[in-house]
Amino acid sequence: MRTNDAVSGAIAAALGAALIVASADLSPLPRQVYGAGTFPTVTGVLLLLVGGLLVVKGLRDRQPWIRWTAKVPLRAFLKALGAVVASVTAYILLTPVLGFPVVALVILSLLFQVYYRRGWVLSVSIAGISTAAIWGLFAQMLYVPLEPGLLEWVLYP
Amino acid sequence: MTDILEAISLVASWDVILVIVAASLFGLFMGAIPGLTATMATALLVPVTFFMEPLPAIAAIVSATAMAIVAGDIPGALLRMPGTPASAVYADEAYLMGKKGKLGLALGINVTCSMLGGIIGVIVLALFAPRIAEFALQFTSDEYFWLALLGLSCAILVSGKDPLKGAVSMLIGLTIAMVGMDSVSGQVRFTFGSYDLLAGVSLLPILIGLFAITELLRSIPGSGHGAPKTDVPPGCVLSGVGSTTWRYKGGVARGGLLGTMIGALPGAGADIASWISYAISRKLSRTPEKYGTGHPEGLVSASAANNAALSGAYIPALVFGIPGDTVTAIIIGVLTTKGITPGPDVFTEQGALVNAIFLVFVLANLLLLPLGILAIKGAGRLLTVPTGVLYPLILMFCIVGAFSANNTMFDVWIMLGLGLLGYFLMENDFPLGPLILAFILGPIIESNFMRSILKSDGDLMAFVDRPIAMVLAILAVLVWTLIIANGVLKPQSKGGSTGKSNDALNVANGK
The missing domain is CATH 1.20.58 (Methane Monooxygenase Hydroxylase; Chain G, domain 1)
Structure with missing residues (x-):
């Protein structure tokens, strides 16, 4: 714009x-x-x-x-803007309650479903692997205190 | 000599080598995907470098950026889509060489000349930086004030097509830098009563917001299933590269030296170096009519220049603490958080670290050759990575990265806000480079100004009563006169950011 x-x-x-x-x-x-x-x-x-x-x-x-001078259509940009703003806002508001693993899994699944469009099974599977990898890198290796939330009893039994 | 031996032992440790290889592979991936820039790679690396010692942290950033620039040449040659803005100038040339059946030669030249250019840059850096540092030891807060101001002003002048917009960008950066407790008087400024802002705005969420979220907003709308599988050159990609490089050896040397000098200018990075080097090479060529038809001469010079510029940018960054580009601005931020303030004192007090940084540069550049060949061979598969998966993953990485700065959600809000601001600025041709440089240099300018003013008991003439300070002051005033005159007198270009070169410049300034 x-x-x-x-x-x-x-x-x-x-x-x-x-x-x-x-x-x-x-x-x-x-x-x-x-x-x-x-x-x-x-x-x-x-x-x-x-x-x-x-x-x-x-x-x-x-x-x-x-x-509007961008190379992409305005509608596609607004969709992307909505996706980014909603993802970040949802993460900030929901992570303290539900925890990183649940929120990241849901956000990534939705985004994959919208932008990769290969069905829910694949979207949720890739989201699950990605969430586990980010958790492993930041929470386990770099000791960033990501909120375990609902899965605390699973992650830290 | 002791410093050099100590430097070798610092670099030869397994963690540094591992970091260099891993960061190079990361840079290779980021550079090869069109739309992901070297600065974005650096911004995403910073959360990880926070947990490292200073040398591995610098090694990670140096290796990732050098590799990203080289890998950016690959989609340019295969798909005519430059992976990073630094490759934009010769993407057409390399692509047309591929159409003539010389794809292996084009990519081989890219990798080899990038390595040679990088090595030339390191040699210049290692030779000149310590000499300039010795001279800079005489500097007081007066000279540092003018030098930082001059650096920032030059950044505005070279970083975009409209210096007025560069100036606005810089002033926004200065404003953000002033938030929080003033380091001299201890007064709290512009925090709006927020406890989270007392210590100021953190560098990391700003970096991620400006350089990753902004780019995501530009790239996500076009994301999907990745590029179709492309043919990569069969056999040895280095065949014919040696003889072509030797034929244009003057171009390699000129590109390397020019790139280093341009890189050392604040605000001018690898992209501008490659554009200028390509243009000069064409001007000096005996066959300028062959440029743009798949001719290797310009490719040789520009490939050498963009990697040399990376090393050149470290000269002002290490010697004066004045960043030459956005990547070195990030490096200064990272070093400062680790308690090391770049400047001439680092050369005398931490000589081993400085020499180790030079060695890291050499290693990272030497690695360009094997990893570059690996990247070319794997390019067909690499480019098919679905961006519909990659971009959401990068978004999640950004969120967690911003959070990790202070373990607070406030920084994630800052990241989002800066991302939206960055997008608006980029779309309106406001370069992002001056903003981040001002954020880093703002506190340096202000603290040196206050120190000088306290020393002189409020006498402003004290700022120009030393010869070097006076020269720097005159230069700063001249640059500002140029900025304002250029901004007011220059006719407006129509259509905004539609030209390829302007696009590249814009991305690069945010790059």
């Missing part, structure tokens, strides 16, 4: 203005005019300046406000 440079420039300028306002509360070092607010203020001013230049450029070049 490509927007007019004026749009991205305006967002950048707004971020710059927000930085300047937020930095005003930061106090300088004792007996100095510089401190924790100096850099954010400079960054904010530069964002305002560069964002402003982009706005001028976008308006001058009369680019369309918004258009």
Whole structure:
């Protein structure tokens, strides 16, 4: 999704203005005019300046406000975006309750089913092997504390 | 001499060798699959390197990136689809050689010249880095402030077609770097009351978000069953390679040296090195009309340049702690988390480690030949890996990798947010390279600025009262003048990221 440079420039300028306002509360070092607010203020001013230049450029070049320029169709992108956002959100919300093995198995099975399209048996089988491999690498070899959840009694009897 | 012997003993341990071989195989796989980049390979490796000693961690990243660049040549020659942006410039040339029945020669040249270019890069790195480090020992916080600022500014200038967009990208990186507790005053900045943000945003979820999730969002829509089985060259792939390489030996040397120099420039990586080297080779050629018809001359030069650039990027990274590209930015991040701050002091205090890194480079480049041949032979099967299985697996790996940074789900949210931001930026031609370089260099610039200002009791003139600092300051001001003038005066190109070269540049800047 490509927007007019004026749009991205305006967002950048707004971020710059927000930085300047937020930095005003930061106090300088004792007996100095510089401190924790100096850099954010400079960054904010530069964002305002560069964002402003982009706005001028976008308006001058009369680019369309918004258009789809990616090589893939918008529908396919939205499906992928939905799949990624839903997978990550589901992982974050469900893993503390159900545990990594169950959540990863379900997410991977669904994704394989959507993108590999070779039937549920194969999708679940590959997902099972993949989940076990990731668990082995991260939880067993690298000691990352992945949540065992419902399968705690199986994994750590 | 003691340092060198110690370096040999460090590298000759089984864990380092094993890591080099395993990381090379990983890089080979990542590079050979179109859409998976060398930087993505590095980002995915970082969670694993967190659990390693500094040398194996660097060895893993060096080997994986070098191999990924070489493996990226294979789908380019077989399918006309460059595996990584660094191969994009000569993918057509190699493919057309294959159509003429010279596929083995094209891929053999890719592997051999990549190895030679890589070795040239290592020699330059080993010869010059210690000398520059000796000189850099005189630097104070004034020079470091200007140097980091200059590095960042150059990155904007070379990293994309619109310097204004590079500047916005850099400023976003600086903003993210400022989140958390200020290291000088101890004040808390922009945390919105979140305890998770007190220590700042971690490098790992940013890397994975920007370089893996962003790429997944671009690749998943086209995923499915993988490429159809392709024919790989029969017999020995090195047949005829020696004589062709020797015929164009000047091109190999030029590509190697040029690649190293371009790699040393902050923001310019392997992709830009191969584009420039190919263009120069064509300009200097006696038969420029043969370029683009399946002619090996440009292939020789560009293959040498992209791998040499990888080594070149380590010169500013090791000597000044200023990354030359996104991969070295990651390396600096990894080293810093291990308590090693790259800079001239590393050369005097940890000489053995520095020499061991050079040796790792040599080993990784020598391994390119056998593993490259293996990759060519296995390419037919490798390319059939179904992307509909691969991409979801990478997504799960990303989630777990981001979580492993601090064992908190907050980092997984950060990864997702940065992935979405990265996608928007890439689609709008904002390069990602300056963002990650700014995230790494931001704290260096700020802390050196504050140190200098405290030393001088608030006198800004102290920043330019030493000759080197003054030269660096003038250069930084010149670069910023160029950025703004270029951004304002340059006419807008129509159509956005449609050109092949721009695509490659864009991916590479995020690469």
